[in-house]
Amino acid sequence: MMKALTRGWLPGYAILYIAFLYLPVMLLPIFSVNSSPIPVFPLKGFSMKWYESLWGNDIMLNAARNTLVVGTASALVATILGICAARAITRYRFTGKRPMSGVIMAPLVLPEIIIAISLLLVLLQFGLGLSLMTVIVGHVLICLPYSITVLVSGFEGFDPSFEEASADLGETTFGTIRRVTLPMMMPAIVSSLLVSFTISLDEFMVAFFLSGREPTLPIYIWGQLRFAAKLPAVLALGTIMLVGSLVLLTVAEMYRRRAARKTLTEAGGLFA
C-alpha cells in the first residue's frame, strides 16, 4: 500500500524537481537564438546573429584563449597531484592518511571567497603580480578534490597482483608503471582531466580575484552583464560554454565508467 502511495506522488515530484533544475538553464540557449535583444516570451524569431557577433570580438577571443591556457594547465597539474593522492589513498595504509586527505579535500566545503582572498593576500604581501599563473594556482586547489574523487573511484579495486606479476616476469618498476599500471588507470585519468578542465572553465570567484589584467571567459561575462544591450551575445557565449561543458562531462563520465568496469568495481555517480 505504501508503495502505491509513494509511487503516486514521488515520480511526479521527481519530474517537477528535474524541471526546476533544468528549466532555468534551458533559457540560455532558447534566448540566444531569439532575434529580439530582450530576453522575454513570446519569442520573436530565430536568428544566429548573436553568435555571429561573437566572432569579430577580439576581447572575447582573448579571454577564450586565456581560459584554454588556464584550464589545460590546471587540469594537468590537478590530475598529476590527484594521481599521487588517489594512489596513496587506494593502495596503502598509513598513519596520517585521514588528516592529510582532509586538508587536501577542504576546498570542497570552504566558501570560494576564502580560498580566493587568502591567496590574494599572500600574493600582494610578497609583492607578486597577478597573472594567469596565479589563477592556475588557485584552480588547481579547487579542481584537486574533484580530480581525487574521480581517480579514487577508478583506482579502487585495482588488483595489485597485476603489478606483482609484471615484476615477477622481469619488468622494471618503470616498465611496470608504463605497461601495466598506466593503461589500466588511463580511463580514470582522462576522466579526471576532463572534469578538472570543466571546473576551471566555469570557475568565477578565484579568477575574479586573481586574474589581474588577464580575464578568463567567466570574468569577461561578468564585465558584460552590466550592459543590458550585451546580454544576448553573453547568452550566446554562455550557451557555447554550456554545450562545451556538457560534451566534456559526458565523455568524462563514459571514461569513468569504463575505468570502473576495468577495475571491476560497482559503477556510481561522479560523487556517489
Add this chain to the structure above:
Amino acid sequence: MTAAVDHVMPAPRQRTVRRNWLRSEQGRGFTLLSLPFLYALTFLVLPMLVVFAHSFWTQTYLTIDRSFTLENYRIALTEPIYRDLLLRSLFISLTVSVATVLFAYPIAYYISFYGGRRKGLWLFLITVPFWTGYLLRVMAWKVILGYNGVLNTTLMGLGLTDKPVESLLYSTNAVILTLIHAWAVFAVLPVFVSLEKIDRSLIEAATDLGDGPLRRFMRVTLPLSLPGVTGALLIVMIPTVGDYVTPKLVGGTEGVMIANAIQAQFGRASNWPLGAALTVSTMVIVTAMAGAAVVVMRGFVRALR
C-alpha cells in the same frame, strides 16, 4: 677496532632504515600523499594563517602596522553594517541549507528506493545542471526574475498582474531561490548515499513487526539516513555563507551578503585587516552554526528512537 666499527656502522644502517621506510607501506603511502598535501599546505593553509594574522593588525593607507589589536573584530562584530550583513548571511545560508535538504530528500529517496537499474542515469541527470557553471546559472535566474524578465512578462501576459512585480528581483528571496537551485545536487547526493547504505531487511523487519508505512519511515528509514542529511546541511550551509555572485547579481541592496563587504575591503576600501577580521568572524560563526546543526540532528535521531 670494535669501537671504530661501532662508530662507522650507524651511517649505513640509518640509510638502510630510511630506504626500508621508503619501501614500506607507511613510507610509500606517506610520500605519495605528501606531494598534494604540501600543495594544499602552501596555497591553502598557510595563506589562511596569513589572513588570520592580518585580522589582528591595522592598516593606514598602504602600510601595515603589526602590533596586536582586537579593534578589527570590534568593528566586524558591533558596527551595524557589518553585524547586519553577517546576520543576514547566516540567516540566508541556514534557510537555504534547510530548504535545499527538504526539497532534496524525496528525490534522493525516490532514486534510492525506486530508481531500480536507472539509478546511475538519475544521478547523472541531477548532476548535469551543476556542471553548467555557477555564473551561467545565476545569470539565468537574473533573466527569469528581472523587472522585465520572463516571470514578470509571463504573469502579465496571462493577465495575472497588470504591472511587473518589483519584489521578484533584487531581494533576499531572489538570493535564496537562486542558491537553492545552485546547491541542489550537493544536498541530493549525501542523502542518497546514506539511504543506499540502509539494510533493506531492517525495513522488512519493521513491516513484519506491524509498523505502518509512516511509522516505519519515521523509526527506521529517517533515523538511519540522518547522517546523510546532516552532511548535506553542512556542505550547503558553509559555502553559501560566503557567496558573492548571487547577492551581487540578483540581491540588489536588500540581498547584499558578507562576501560583498569582504570583497570591498580588498578592493575599493582597501582595508585588508578589516577584511581579514570579517572573513575569520564569518568562518568561526558559520562553523559554530554547523556544529549546532550537528548537535540538533543528533538530538533529533535520539528523539525519533
